[in-house]
Amino acid sequence: MSEQRDWLRTALDRLAAEQARSADTHLLRYEFPAFPGVPFYFKDESTHPTGSLKHRLARSLFLYGLCNGQVREGRVVVDASSGSTAISEAYFARLLELPYVAVMARDTSPRKIAEIEALGGRCEFVDSAAQDHSHAQQLADDLDGHFLDQFGMAERATDWRGNNNIAESLLDQMRGEPEPTPRWIVCGAGTGGTSATIGRYLRYRGLDTRLCVADPEGAAFVEGWRSRSDDFVARGSCIEGIGRPQIEASYCFDVVDAVEAVSDVESCAATWLLESITGRRFGGSSGTNLIAAMRLAERMVDAGEPGPVVTLLCDRGERYSETVFDLQWLERHGLEIAPVRSELAARLGLR
Numbered sequence: 581m582s583e584q585r586d587w588l589r590t591a592l593d594r595l596a597a598e599q600a601r602s603a604d605t606h607l608l609r610y611e612f613p614a615f616p617g618v619p620f621y622f623k624d625e626s627t628h629p630t631g632s633l634k635h636r637l638a639r640s641l642f643l644y645g646l647c648n649g650q651v652r653e654g655r656v657v658v659d660a661s662s663g664s665t666a667i668s669e670a671y672f673a674r675l676l677e678l679p680y681v682a683v684m685a686r687d688t689s690p691r692k693i694a695e696i697e698a699l700g701g702r703c704e705f706v707d708s709a710a711q712d713h714s715h716a717q718q719l720a721d722d723l724d725g726h727f728l729d730q731f732g733m734a735e736r737a738t739d740w741r742g743n744n745n746i747a748e749s750l751l752d753q754m755r756g757e758p759e760p761t762p763r764w765i766v767c768g769a770g771t772g773g774t775s776a777t778i779g780r781y782l783r784y785r786g787l788d789t790r791l792c793v794a795d796p797e798g799a800a801f802v803e804g805w806r807s808r809s810d811d812f813v814a815r816g817s818c819i820e821g822i823g824r825p826q827i828e829a830s831y832c833f834d835v836v837d838a839v840e841a842v843s844d845v846e847s848c849a850a851t852w853l854l855e856s857i858t859g860r861r862f863g864g865s866s867g868t869n870l871i872a873a874m875r876l877a878e879r880m881v882d883a884g885e886p887g888p889v890v891t892l893l894c895d896r897g898e899r900y901s902e903t904v905f906d907l908q909w910l911e912r913h914g915l916e917i918a919p920v921r922s923e924l925a926a927r928l929g930l931r
């Protein structure tokens with residue numbers, strides 16, 4: 581008993597020390613000629629030590645598992661992931677000297693698999709994302725391990741009232757801006773944890789800021805939001821991290837004010853455009869967010885309603901050099917991005 585508590589204390593100390601060594605992520609401000617009075621703010625989550633917004637979630641899931649007595653010395657931890665979460669979880673597992681296994685769809689970007697393995701994690705593959713959850717649960721049972729269950733636990737493992745969650749962090753960073761209260765915050769939905777945290781926090785702080793979820797056309801957040809039921813067949817998407825095939829346990833539709841359905845070709849074209857805007861590469865879900873943010877800004881300009889729009893740059897683009905940033909991959913997926921990218925640049929007033 582006391583040995584277990586000693587190990588737990590050491591584990592919590594290591595997580596706290598890791599947090600102290602890590603800086604907050606940047607909030608970047610851009611103004612586009614087509615949107616006067618509507619500045620864009622990009623919360624750059626790619627600058628976490630493990631390169632994505634999932635660094636926050638993985639830290640929370642480990643803390644939750646530790647404080648629930650489920651993450652224990654020597655016990656294997658398992659999760660289902662589209663890759664970004666697994667990279668962050670492998671990092672924290674290594675920090676705590678725990679074995680880690682990720683269950684992922686076979687077509688996950690090779691770079692992500694390499695990152696997980698470089699951090700000492702092991703990858704198991706399933707044919708589609710729809711099977712990852714049940715496979716991971718079964719594997720954890722077979723190994724007598726702990727199933728971190730990001731899809732089930734994301735909304736409750738995250739401290740929605742604060743503790744520097746993503747909403748608190750970005751709203752604090754807005755404090756010195758000419759207009760500190762965003763009109764809209766746009767995010768994607770993988771687990772739904774980020775949207776649940778932001779939506780709850782906005783209400784908790786009594787803000788009028790509205791929350792928009794950007795999801796691939798035909799995916800579960802879009803369809804579930806429309807029908808408020810799970811009576812649909814979701815369409816697949818090649819935007820990793822979002823566009824889930826079924827409604828996940830952490831989806832909280834009631835805290836979301838709008839949902840924008842974005843085609844894969846728009847997401848990929850916007851991802852390339854983001855590189856021209858920022859000089860850096862981000863993943864496909866950041867492009868999905870940009871499309872939704874642009875649509876909201878266009879409506880705001882039409883309605884004569886100024887104010888900031890905040891969105892997220894979710895992860896590093898280097899992870900997608902063999903997918904979204906590979907012209908042959910785009911062609912294989914029938915994604916002709918060049919004309920869409922030019923049209924998007926024109927809509928921002930860039931050329």
Ligand SMILES: Cc1ncc(COP(=O)(O)O)c(C=O)c1O
Nearest residue numbers: 769770771772773774821865894
């Ligand atoms: C790259 C990327 N963007 C966005 C998201 C959405 O985040 P959340 O899981 O909190 O809904 C994810 C989640 O899997 C992701 O991997």
